[in-house]
Amino acid sequence: MIHSSPPLPAPRPAPRPNDSSGAAVHPATPAPPLPRPNAVPFARGLAAYGDRVALVTPQGQLSYRELADRVTDTAERLGPVRRLVLLAGANRADALVTHLAALSAGHPVLLVPGDSESTIRSLTEAYAPDVVARPHADGTWTLDERHPTSAHTLHPDLALLLSTSGSTGSPKLVRLSHDNLQANAESIATYLGIDDTDRAATTLPMHYCYGLSVIHSHLLRGAGLILTEQSVSEAAFWKEFRAARGTSLAGVPYTFDLLDRVGFARMDLPHLRRVTQAGGRLAPERVARYAEFGRRSGWELYVMYGQTEATARMAYLPPHRAAEHPEAIGVAIPGGSFRLQPVDGHGPDVGELVYSGRNVMLGYADSPADLAVGRTMEELHTGDLARRTPDGLYQIVGRRSRFVKILGLRIDPQRIETLLEEHGVAAYCAGDGETLAVTTLGEASGEAGTRRLIARECGLPAHTLRVRAVAELPRLASGKPDYEAVRRLTRPAEETASGPVEDLVRLYAEILDRADVTEDSSFVSLGGDSLSYVEMSLRLEEALGHLPADWHTRTIRELRILAAPGAQRPDERVRSVPRRGPGIRRALRTWASPHSWRTRRTLETGVVLRAVGILFIVGSHIRIFDIKGFAHILLGVAGYNLARFLLTDTTRHERVRRLWRSIARIALPSMAWITGAVLLTDFYDPANALLLNTLLDQGNDRFDWAYWFVEALVYFLIALALLTAVPLLDRLERRYTFGVPLALMTVGLVGRYDLLDLASARPQLSPSVVFWLFAWGWAAARADTVRQRAILTAVLLLTVPGLFQDQLLRTTIVIAGLTLLIWVPTLPSLGPLSALTGVLASSSLYIYLTHYQVYPYLQEDFPLTALFVSLVVGIGYATVVTRVARTVRWL
Incomplete structure (x- = not known):
């Protein structure tokens, strides 16, 4: 039986207009009411569920009555005249409220991925929406009203526009009606048995038809939604899910890969009732395995089949048949039906699967003119080849168009x-x-x-x-x-449309170990950080010949345009991206290349400071020379890189996730190595292995304080992650990008002069004393005017003197190095020097970690050998850490 939607709430009385004196105006003849536009019933009936929990968010819970009030308020902002609303979809309350407001008031919604600037830009240009709803850079939600009335002719049935699978950013869209959305939500809620005690997690993006259908079908029945942007691979997701007493999980095949990795079968989820799967074929043996998991644990597995053109879903496999027919898509959903259309070259039992039902789309849109068109199809030719088994189940056997x-x-x-x-x-x-x-x-x-x-x-x-x-x-x-991407990844570089530069996607995927790289990805959007930045910049410059200063924020598409013939320097040519081995072999091969000596290159100043700094740090410890101060410079460089790679324009949750990931990439390899040193030598205490020596103040021995730099950096990043998790502080940083780090630096100067008597036995190595340098680097990355850079330079000149008592050379080096960082963004270099500098810079943390266990055995008799071996061991440890991290995927 198809359930009807809940009764509509009574309409609010319209406010009475006032004249300038404030008195109510009583018109002689009341204006005729505007005709009520078509709308989606479940979006209008939210208030009927009263105080039941509608949304569970990281900020708290929202009842259906509260949700309905917010939807009504937003609908009033959108106005009574139908307009095309482009909505940057995200699993957050603001986006959902805007979506429901538009559906309830009859405004067609063009739903796009909220994390894809290129898609938002391309569809805005193609369809000229009347309203653009999206988050602002500071996290607040905005409604940009571009046209007071619609610039388009909008068909009265049109409710929603979605990209087809694989066509995100393409002007080709699926046109869905109000009845499509209501009918599909009712069918899904019926066969899943959703009721008002259910709570489903938003494990899929809202702009994806499957993820959206989870939202619609649960709101239809007054169920709760656990609104989250966390991945099922993260512990935070499961904490939210258990706390909210989650009953339902939805996933595509890749979701089940992640579930396998996190040990889903062993989890204790007492309230879980159902797990649903769609979005592609799940291997039959995995269907059978998960069906068995569910049987043992008390939940049911629903394997489903659908397409955007059918609003979301067309078939489901009843849970009790999953174990015996794991290869089937099942039966048509309530209100729908299938038929098989014969296809040449196939037997009588195989044909193209054709679907009919109320959820079949109106048709496609290729341009704004199509928004005025009504229904152009009555049934959906899926393009899938299928057969019907004797017991009435459908099974997909191939893809006609593939x-x-x-x-x-x-x-x-x-x-x-x-x-x-x-x-x-x-x-x-x-x-x-x-x-x-x-x-x-x-x-x-x-x-x-x-x-x-x-x-x-x-x-x-x-x-x-x-x-x-x-x-x-x-x-x-x-x-x-x-x-x-399959076609692109397998093509030889020389066969690509743009020449070898087409290999940039592969390069990003290789270095960042990401499988989701597209031409619209950037280094920052893919989560790149300072540990991968050096190798990425060197390999890109080798491929492109020249890199703009802001390359890390530019998309691959933009970099390709810059590298195209006519856009590059006359003396440079685009080179293929080399596929090479570990860093040291790559550096030696580049050094030996005659062409590399003739190539003029540049290096970022921060990269040079990291490479030169680790050389002087290790050399000074060996006593080949006595040039100190570079560790303090590298604290400034660390703050500089923090702002560039971690505090980006992504969401607050993503910022926090990346910060904790960076902490892990620093702390875990450090603790592993130092633990070995504690066990094998007498120079360290367990406090060193736990990165707690500074806090516990173990003593004044040279080796007790060997890892002060790592400890300070980890402490600073942990504090920043905790602060960023606070919404108010995150919004302040986004609004005052230079002011916030400048204020933190000012606070840090209290520690610099130890006004609170917090310094440890070695003041210049104490985190409370050196924090201001880290904050200074953060501010330096945000300084985009001469005045701001001059302020920071003055701070150096006034505050660094005295930090190292009477060590004039050390003071001068710190001031000079940090001044260079802020005023001179790049330095000239030769190809071989770039390669070696890149290896040293990218391995600098690991060289710092390991050299203490290497040089003491060689420094007296073979100081230069001690330096060389220290560098090689550190580079080797960097290679091991990188490979282990990619293998176990814990970073």
């Missing part, structure tokens, strides 16, 4: 994916002209075997197969396979 012809042979990429899966190989396959592109999950050593297997089973010559092993299969933001 078939490719190679040397006259008709090849089904999905069949090859299934074939490889049967042999234990996870893969995505896509046709690319007269070749088949295949990415597999695993090591490069398995590529040849995969190629032979496909050739043998499909009768294809090996030269028509492009196979590449990757650390993670490429997926879209929705978690679905990214087949365009």
Whole structure:
């Protein structure tokens, strides 16, 4: 039975207009009421559920009555005249309220990914929305009213516009009606048995039709939503889910990969009732396994099938049949039906799956003119090939549109994916002209075997197969396979449309160990930090010939445009991105290259300071020379990099996540190495291994204080992560980007002069004394005027003297190094020097960690050898840490 929506609340009385004196105006003839536009019933009926919890957010709970009030207020802001509202979707209350307000008042919504500036920009240009709703840089929500009335003719049935799968940013959109949304929500709520005691977590993005359907179907029944932007791979998500007594989880196949990694089968989730899966095929053995997990734990698994063109879902597999028919998509949802249309070349039991139901879209939109068009289709040709089993279940057997012809042979990429899966190989396959592109999950050593297997089973010559092993299969933001990325990743550089520069996506994926890199990604948006920044900048400059100062915030697409012929310097040419081994081998190979000596290069000053600094730190400890001060310079550089890579324009939750990730990348390798030193030598105490020596003040021995720099840096980052987690403080930093670090630096000067008597036995190494240098670096990264840089320079000249008592050279070095950082962004270099500098800079933390256990055994007789071996061991440890982190994915 299809459940109807709850009764609509009584309309609020309209306010009476006043004249200038404040008295009520009584018009002689009342104005006729405006015709009520079409709307989505469940969006108008929220108040009927009263005080039941509607939303559980990190900021608190919101009842249905409170939600309805906010929706009504926002609808009034949107006005009575229908307008096209572009909404930057996000799993947050502001976005959801705006979405519901538009649906309840009849304004069509163009829902786009909130984290993709390029998509927002391209669809704004293509469709000229009347209102743009999105978060401001400081986190506040804004409604940018671009047109007082609509610039478009809007069909009365039009409610929602969504990108089709894989076409985010494309002008081609799916047009959905008010009835589409209501009908699909009712069908889903019916077959899942959702009631007002349910609470579902928003594990999928709101702009994705599957994620949106979870929201709609639960709001329809007065159920609660756990509104979160956390990933299921994070402990914070499960803490929120348990605290909110979550009953429902939704996931695409990639979500289940993450669930496997975090040990979902062993979790204690007493309130969980159902787990739903859609968004792509889940391997039958995994369906059976999760169905068994659910049976043992008391929850049900619903495998589902859908497309954006059908609003969200068209079929579901009843849970009790998942174990015996894990390969099936099941039966049509309530109110829908399937038929099989014969396809040439296939037997009578296989045909294209065609769906009919109230949730079938109105049609596609390719331009604003299509917004005036009504229904153009009555049934949906899915493009999937299917068969109907004797017991009435449907099973997908292939994809009609994915078939490719190679040397006259008709090849089904999905069949090859299934074939490889049967042999234990996870893969995505896509046709690319007269070749088949295949990415597999695993090591490069398995590529040849995969190629032979496909050739043998499909009768294809090996030269028509492009196979590449990757650390993670490429997926879209929705978690679905990214087949365009499959084609791109497997193409040789010389075959790309833009020449070797096309390999930039692969370069970002390789260095940052990300599988979700697209042309609209930037170093910052992908979570790049100071530990990966050096290698990234050097490899990019080698590929492009020249990098702009703000390259880390530019998208790959923008960098490609800058590197295009005519956009580059006359004496530079675009070079292919090299695929090379670990840092030291790469540096030596570059050093030996004759071309590298003729290439004029530049290096960022921060990178040079890190490389030169670690050389002088280690050399001074060995006593080859006595040039000190660089550790304090590197504290300033650390603050500088913090502002550039961690305090970006992303969400507060993402900022905090990246800060904790950086803390882990520093603290865990440090604690692991120092623990070994504690166990194998007599120079350190357990407090050193726990990075607590400064707090516990173990003594004044030289080696007790060896790791003061690491301790100070970790303390500063932890404090900043805790402060950033406070919404008010996060908003203040976004609004006063230079003022906040300047204020923190001023507070830090209290510690610099130890006015509160907090300094330890070695004052210049105490975190309370040196914090102002870290805050100074943060402010330096935000200083974008001559006046601001002059203020910071004056601070150095006034406050560094006296920090090191009568050590004039050390004082001068600190002032000179930090002044260079703020006034001279880049320094000239040669190719070989750039490579070696990059290796030293990117490994500087690990060289600092390890050299204390190396040089004491060589410094008396072989000081230069001690320096060289210290550097090599540190670089080696950096390589080990990087590989371990990528293997276990804890960083």
